[in-house]
Amino acid sequence: MLNQQPLNNLSGGDVGQLKYSVAPMEGFTTFPMRAWLYMVSQPESMTTPFLRVTRTHPDGQLPMLFAPELFELRGAFPYSLTPQLITGDVELFLQTADLLPPDVSNAIELNCGCPSPSCVGKHAGSGILRDPASFGATIERLISSLGPQRLAIKMRLGLDDPAEFNNLLPHVASLPLSQLTVHGRTRADRYRGKARWDLIQQAAQTSKTPTWASGDVCGKESAAELLATAPNITGAMIGRGLLRNPWVFEELRSDTHQKISITTLANALLCYALLNDLSITAPEKLIAKMGRGRLVSYCGSDAGAWERTTAELTEMVCRVPMVLSSGCSVLDIRMVQTAFARMRMLWSYLRTSLPDSFSSPKLMRAKTSNDFFSQLFEIARAESLNDELITLQHHTEWDELFGGTRGTS
Numbered sequence: 001m002l003n004q005q006p007l008n009n010l011s012g013g014d015v016g017q018l019k020y021s022v023a024p025m026e027g028f029t030t031f032p033m034r035a036w037l038y039m040v041s042q043p044e045s046m047t048t049p050f051l052r053v054t055r056t057h058p059d060g061q062l063p064m065l066f067a068p069e070l071f072e073l074r075g076a077f078p079y080s081l082t083p084q085l086i087t088g089d090v091e092l093f094l095q096t097a098d099l100l101p102p103d104v105s106n107a108i109e110l111n112c113g114c115p116s117p118s119c120v121g122k123h124a125g126s127g128i129l130r131d132p133a134s135f136g137a138t139i140e141r142l143i144s145s146l147g148p149q150r151l152a153i154k155m156r157l158g159l160d161d162p163a164e165f166n167n168l169l170p171h172v173a174s175l176p177l178s179q180l181t182v183h184g185r186t187r188a189d190r191y192r193g194k195a196r197w198d199l200i201q202q203a204a205q206t207s208k209t210p211t212w213a214s215g216d217v218c219g220k221e222s223a224a225e226l227l228a229t230a231p232n233i234t235g236a237m238i239g240r241g242l243l244r245n246p247w248v249f250e251e252l253r254s255d256t257h258q259k260i261s262i263t264t265l266a267n268a269l270l271c272y273a274l275l276n277d278l279s280i281t282a283p284e285k286l287i288a289k290m291g292r293g294r295l296v297s298y299c300g301s302d303a304g305a306w307e308r309t310t311a312e313l314t315e316m317v318c319r320v321p322m323v324l325s326s327g328c329s330v331l332d333i334r335m336v337q338t339a340f341a342r343m344r345m346l347w348s349y350l351r352t353s354l355p356d357s358f359s360s361p362k363l364m365r366a367k368t369s370n371d372f373f374s375q376l377f378e379i380a381r382a383e384s385l386n387d388e389l390i391t392l393q394h395h396t397e398w399d400e401l402f403g404g405t406r407g408t409s
């Protein structure tokens, strides 16, 4: 197993002057994915997907899997975790902030970007950006209650027009936030079109808060392009780029595209599915195990490390330690359908960093994990890739599918 590096040895995570972190993505960067991403490429920092705060939710207690890294698993993982909340109501935000341990979470983030009509209609998410003065007043009230450098915000450029950003930015630029993250799109853009890195640079120049960019970073090439356009930013959050290539943080740290064998990739994917299975069927057992220091290890692209982790997880789920290997018939691994569905969803992004043959519809149509891995090994065999190391790399020709057109125009 590769050694787990303490966080302060990860300063190599800054390439040039940039730091990188895991962008919050509802439905993806939940606890099992965060634990898995740590095994895959050791990001330094992550943000939870938003927790929707309403009058009835959360009812005096945070969901167990919202941020166990700040509670039962405090100190177990070396990455820092910022909890994100979404609400347009200052009092409800503060009540929920009180449920978080004050000493471990360096900041709490307010989501000012979600485009969903149900948020916007309640002046939450990007709806909070409708009135610049009231946006500024809301943020000021939160800071005066939480204290300086205790609130982070993640905002879009505006609702309909990037020009709105010029009116919004002055209301927060001089406030003592802990972090300002700008997703360089408007609500109307949703997730399509190029993120406006030029406007993010403007925010970084104007704001007295460390400013982070969000949008369109998929690997070392786009990170270098971002840094050239926005040299004053502190860091970049990586969203869909990490789904397309979960090894991207290692790529950025080492400035090298990562290489992996198909068997190791298969075991890593299986681990992701099994972590999801356990988070659904036995979350307490999973947390207890991690609390004892198990399953908290960096595997990278190391075959042996992934085999050991796969064996440990299959033992927990199936009571028998098993690993995938291209030479053997595929194992009969039973898992809950949602866990497999989450793995397949990740795969729909990840395949775009691999050679084209892995985008076969047969894989996308697989109904079970056994079916999926048999097909995967069959493709590798047909392409004589079983014993090869495959380079994981951002292929710009897929960008249009995921909404951004950077690199194709």
Ligand SMILES: Cc1cc2nc3c(=O)[nH]c(=O)nc-3n(C[C@H](O)[C@H](O)[C@H](O)COP(=O)(O)O)c2cc1C
Binding pocket: 023, 024, 025, 026, 027, 028, 048, 049, 050, 084, 111, 112, 113, 114, 154, 183, 191, 214, 215, 216, 217, 237, 238, 239, 240, 241, 404
């Ligand atoms: C499926 C999905 C879920 C998302 N959920 C959240 C969220 O919970 N909170 C948030 O601030 N942003 C959320 N975002 C926005 C991302 O954090 C990020 O700002 C956006 O995807 C742009 O970055 P990218 O081009 O690197 O994907 C989500 C994006 C996607 C695609």
